[in-house]
Amino acid sequence: MSQAAPPAPLAFAAARPLSGAVTVPGDKSISHRSLMLSALAVGTSRIEGLLEGEDVHATAAAMRAMGATIGRDGDAWTVDGVGVGGLLQPDRALEMGNSGTSTRLLLGLVASHAITATFTGDASLSKRPMNRVIEPLSAMGAEFTPSPGGRLPLMVRGIVPAVPIEYRLPVASAQVKSAILLAGLNTPGITRVIEPVPTRDHSERMLRGFGATLDVEELPDGTRIIEITGEAELKPQHIVVPGDPSSAAFPVVAALLVPGSDVVVGNVGLNPTRAGLYTVLRMMGADITLEDERVVGGEPVADLRVRHSGLTGIEVPSEVVPSMVDEFPVLFVAAALASGRTVMRGLDELRVKESDRIAVMAEGLRAIGARVEELEDGLIVDGTGGAPLAGGATVAAHLDHRIAMSFAVAGLVSRAAVTIDDMAPVATSFPGFVELMTGLGAEVR
Numbered sequence: 001m002s003q004a005a006p007p008a009p010l011a012f013a014a015a016r017p018l019s020g021a022v023t024v025p026g027d028k029s030i031s032h033r034s035l036m037l038s039a040l041a042v043g044t045s046r047i048e049g050l051l052e053g054e055d056v057h058a059t060a061a062a063m064r065a066m067g068a069t070i071g072r073d074g075d076a077w078t079v080d081g082v083g084v085g086g087l088l089q090p091d092r093a094l095e096m097g098n099s100g101t102s103t104r105l106l107l108g109l110v111a112s113h114a115i116t117a118t119f120t121g122d123a124s125l126s127k128r129p130m131n132r133v134i135e136p137l138s139a140m141g142a143e144f145t146p147s148p149g150g151r152l153p154l155m156v157r158g159i160v161p162a163v164p165i166e167y168r169l170p171v172a173s174a175q176v177k178s179a180i181l182l183a184g185l186n187t188p189g190i191t192r193v194i195e196p197v198p199t200r201d202h203s204e205r206m207l208r209g210f211g212a213t214l215d216v217e218e219l220p221d222g223t224r225i226i227e228i229t230g231e232a233e234l235k236p237q238h239i240v241v242p243g244d245p246s247s248a249a250f251p252v253v254a255a256l257l258v259p260g261s262d263v264v265v266g267n268v269g270l271n272p273t274r275a276g277l278y279t280v281l282r283m284m285g286a287d288i289t290l291e292d293e294r295v296v297g298g299e300p301v302a303d304l305r306v307r308h309s310g311l312t313g314i315e316v317p318s319e320v321v322p323s324m325v326d327e328f329p330v331l332f333v334a335a336a337l338a339s340g341r342t343v344m345r346g347l348d349e350l351r352v353k354e355s356d357r358i359a360v361m362a363e364g365l366r367a368i369g370a371r372v373e374e375l376e377d378g379l380i381v382d383g384t385g386g387a388p389l390a391g392g393a394t395v396a397a398h399l400d401h402r403i404a405m406s407f408a409v410a411g412l413v414s415r416a417a418v419t420i421d422d423m424a425p426v427a428t429s430f431p432g433f434v435e436l437m438t439g440l441g442a443e444v445r
C-alpha cells in the first residue's frame with residue numbers, strides 16, 4: 001500500500017502540444033461494487049475492465065478474507081460468491097490502505113452479517129471520519145469500537161438479524177448511502193435511504209442488475225427515496241466496467257490547457273451523477289465533443305475529443321458539486337489558467353477526503369504562482385487568461401492521488417517544472433498515469 005512505499009518524487013514541465021488517443025483505467029466506484037456484489041452472489045461472476053489499482057485490490061483482499069474466491073481468466077476477473085448472509089469471519093484485520101470507499105461500503109456489509117472485523121488504514125485514511133456510517137449502522141444493530149473521533153483502526157461486530165431503518169442522509173455521500181443499502185441486503189424487511197441531494201447511483205444500478213429489489217422514488221424537489229428489500233438473492237453477472245471519468249479528468253484538463261493540443265480520451269463513463277466536470281468545463285468554454293456515445297455495462301459511455309481552449313472563469317453552480325466531488329482539485333488548476341474569476345462554493349466535503357483538498361490545493365497553487373483565495377467551503381481563483389503559471393516549486397501530495405495528478409497537470413502549463421514530492425499515491429486509482437501522460441507528449445523527469 002502507498003504508505004509503505006518510498007516517496008516517489010517526479011517533475012512535470014511545460015509540454016509541447018498534447019496529441020493522441022488514450023483510454024483510462026476502469027471506474028473505481030464501479031470496480032469496488034463489482035467485487036462486493038459478485039462476492040455476495042451465488043455462482044461465478046465475470047468482470048472485464050476492473051480497475052487494477054491499490055484501492056480495488058484492498059476490496060478484493062477483504063472479500064477473499066470473508067470467503068469469496070477471486071481469480072483471473074485472461075484479462076477478466078472471476079468471482080465465486082458466498083451468497084447474501086454468507087460472509088465468513090475474517091481471520092485477520094482488513095487492511096483498507098488509502099481507500100475510503102472500501103472501508104465505508106464494507107462496514108455496511110459486515111454490519112448485517114454475524115461476524116466481527118477490524119479495519120485498518122494508512123495515515124490518510126486513519127484521519128477520515130467514520131461516524132457518518134457508524135451512526136446509521138449502529139441504529140441497525142451493529143456494534144462499533146472505533147479509535148477516538150470515530151476513526152480507524154476500528155472494530156465492528158455485525159448483527160443478524162439487523163434492524164431495517166429509514167435514514168435521511170445528513171451529508172451528500174454515496175459512500176454513506178451505499179453502506180446502508182449494502183447492510184440492507186441482509187436485513188429482513190425494507191431499508192430506506194432518503195437522499196436530499198442526488199449522489200452517484202452506481203450502487204442502485206448494480207444492486208438492481210444483480211437481482212435485488214430496489215425502488216427509487218424521486219420527489220419534485222429532487223429528493224430521492226431509495227428502498228431495498230432485504231434478504232435478497234443476488235445472481236452472478238457479467239460486468240463490463242467503463243473507463244473512470246474521474247481519471248479521464250486529468251488528460252482532458254491537460255489537453256484543454258496546453259496550447260495546440262488535440263486528444264481523444266476513449267471509453268469514458270458519463271453517468272449523469274458523475275459527469276459534472278465536463279458540463280462545467282463546457283460552461284467555461286471548453287471544446288469537448290462526445291463521439292460514439294453508447295451504453296456499456298448499463299452506464300452511458302463516450303469517447304471525448306478535447307482541443308486546447310481558452311477558458312473563462314464562472315461561478316460554479318453548487319448543485320453540480322456531488323456529480324464532480326473528486327474533480328475539484330483539477331478544476332482549480334483549469335481555473336488558474338482561465339480568464340477572469342472562478343468561484344467554487346459548497347465544497348465542505350473536500351476537507352475530509354484523502355487530504356483537505358481545499359487547503360492543500362490552495363497552498364500548492366499559491367506556491368506555483370496562482371492567485372487563489374481559500375473560503376471555508378470553497379475556493380476563488382483569479383486566472384492568468386492562458387498565460388503559464390510560474391511553477392518552480394515542490395508541492396506535497398499528502399498521500400492524495402488527486403492532488404498529485406492535479407499538480408502534474410499544472411506542471412505542464414508552468415514556466416518552470418513543478419515537482420510532486422510523492423507520486424506513489426497515484427497507484428490507488430490510476431496505474432499507468434505517468435506513462436499515459438508521457439505518451440501524449442508530457443515532459444516528465
Ligand SMILES: O=C(O)C1=C[C@@H](OP(=O)(O)O)[C@@H](O)[C@H](O)C1
Pocket residue numbers: 028029030101172173174175176178200325326349
Ligand atoms: O461511492 C463512491 O464510490 C465514492 C463516493 C464519493 O465519496 P463520498 O461518498 O464520501 O462523497 C467519492 O469522493 C469517492 O471517490 C467514491
Ligand SMILES: C=C(OP(=O)(O)O)C(=O)O
Pocket residue numbers: 055098099100101102326353354402429
Ligand atoms: C475520495 C476518493 O476516494 P475514497 O473516498 O475511496 O478514498 C477519491 O478517489 O478521490
